Amino acid sequence: MESFMKEFEHLKIHLEDLKKVTNSFGSKVIGVGGFGKVYEGEISHSKGRSLVAIKRLSREFGQGDPEFLKEIMMLSRYSHENLITLLGYCDEDGEKILVYEHAFNGSLDRHLSSNVLTWPQRLKICLDAAKGLEYLHDHRGTQQRILHRDIKSANILLDDNWNAKLSDMGLSKVGPANQQHTVLVTNLVGTPGYCDPQYMETYMLSKESDIYSFGVVLFEVLCGKLCFRYTNNRLEILVPLWKQSYKDKNLDQIIFKDLRPSMDPTSLETFSEIAFKCLHYSREQRPTTSLLVHKLEIALKCQERHDMKLTNVVGKYSKGEEAFFNIGKTVICYSASSFFQKIME
Known part of the structure; x- marks a missing residue:
């Protein structure tokens, strides 16, 4: 020693x-x-x-x-x-x-239900954390592969600029990176609600187990709440409800209410689709960390373009101009007063 x-x-x-x-x-x-x-x-x-x-x-x-x-x-x-x-x-x-x-803004779980974090900030935090996980999983095979085993919002720390950093590596396991699928038979550890169902059933840990846990975090960010709650002193896991809402195309019922008005539809669609795929029961159907990073980058870029367009339109109205919007084959013109009334609805 x-x-x-x-x-x-x-x-x-x-x-x-x-x-x-x-x-x-x-x-x-x-x-x-x-x-x-x-x-x-x-x-x-x-x-x-x-x-x-x-x-x-x-x-x-x-x-x-x-x-x-x-x-x-x-x-x-x-x-x-x-x-x-x-x-x-x-x-x-x-x-x-x-x-x-020192992570001055603490852990992500403390901010899930706060309207301080905008949708673009949440996307950036998820992207940062995904990049950290991609490094640990090392899809390029240049180092040993690290399986975190306890991915959750409480283990994603935020610095003073809201940059996200994975923490708590004490439960991690090391495996070879030169294999497509690293599977380790190990004792069951982790946090209820975040654990891969296959890992819980078979005690066979894989990098896809981390992906499942990360998918739970993505839904927490989207819904503005933790993946579990206590009802009548019993632990209730919300993940099945979230998955069903996605399948039924009823995301509006679970999205954190303060986020929905500012969301770009394509950004939301890209984000929710990859989050849902992370939660697939079949490990083979879950995305790799590199694909996860790629999709989150797309979701963030779509939102940034959306916000830039909105900023340009608001800029026109601040000068008293009229702006035109193409909706299908219909052209709609808003005056300054009616536009601001519309976006505040």
Whole structure:
């Protein structure tokens, strides 16, 4: 073990320094997860000095030494702009602590039901996260393939510019990247609602298991809510309802109400189609990460073009001009007052 940890010697941070910036772990709590409490503090680390997130292992939450070591190994060996950066760790006096770059806007799950995040911002967050997953799955076969095993909105962190970064690699598994299908037989881990049904039934993990979980996140972003809720003290998974709404062409019933008025129809169609395909029961029918990234890029570009056209039209009206819209073979002209009344409906 000591020889193994020598590789990460440069990441070590002394416990006393961490106690100083967290008041001996008595304050500055910014979150709680499957690993334990997360604190905020400014400290010197492997890349300089900055405000960081300090995650302290608490045995009561179920994770332990294996996840601690896995997190250090994965995030120190694999680096990407859409993966959270590990800045240091502490392994002293029985304490297991991980130090990360600070994601100032927290995790995605906290913002699902907020009207602060526009549809274009949500698309960009999904695209960022998909790029991080594409890097882990490594479809080009240049490195070992990483299966995350716990993709969920709570594990997608957002920086001060709302850029998304995948986090929590402690449950991940490594497989060969030079195979079309990487399948590992392993114990069942993950979060209810996000887990691949085939993985739950067979204990056979594949990269497509991550794709399924990502599809659940896409629907959460679209619907503005988590994929589960408690009804009469019972856990209810919303994914089947969401899938049925898509099949029945009733997306309007589940889309987050604050998003619908500004959505470009093509953007919505592209996004919802790839999200639904991620949730296919058959692993072979689920998209690859490269296709997922491609479709999300299309959805974002369609929305950006839509918004630009709308901005140009509004610009004309601000000058008191009239603008014409072609709807089929019918040409409609709106005056400034009627146009603004129309878009506010």
